[in-house]
Amino acid sequence: MYAVIASGGKQYKVQEGGTVRLEKLAGNVGDAVSFAEVLLFSDGEKVSVGQPGLENVSVHGKIVEQDKSKKVIVFKYKRRKRFRRLRGHRQCYTAVRILKIEAPGLVSVVPSAETDTPAEA
Secondary structure, eight states: OEEEEEETTEEEEEETTOEEEEEOOSSOTTOEEEEOOEEEEEOSSOEEEOSSOOSSOEEEEEEEEEEEOOOEEEEEEETTTTEEEEEEEOOEEEEEEEEEEEOTTOOOOOOOOOOOOOOOO
């Protein structure tokens, strides 16, 4: 069972028990997060596609990490003009563990998640 959610102008495929890195969300580690904008839902047999979103499907999770990703180096160079610019950037992200996908008429079994460490992406 999986769903496709929209967050921060991007789309993410999520599963129960999985961890996903999203654009920075407001909240602290341990706070509950709910995503109402679900674009697609599949229960393994049937696929439901929203136009643009599904009404009765929601995804619930928990924030497990607020951090910055690895540094991206931006280097600009123009030959023979003595022009060089070196800049670095670290994008903020929020790691969310997906606890439950709620859909009408669906009984879900949440897999046991012993650790709260996010998966490397």
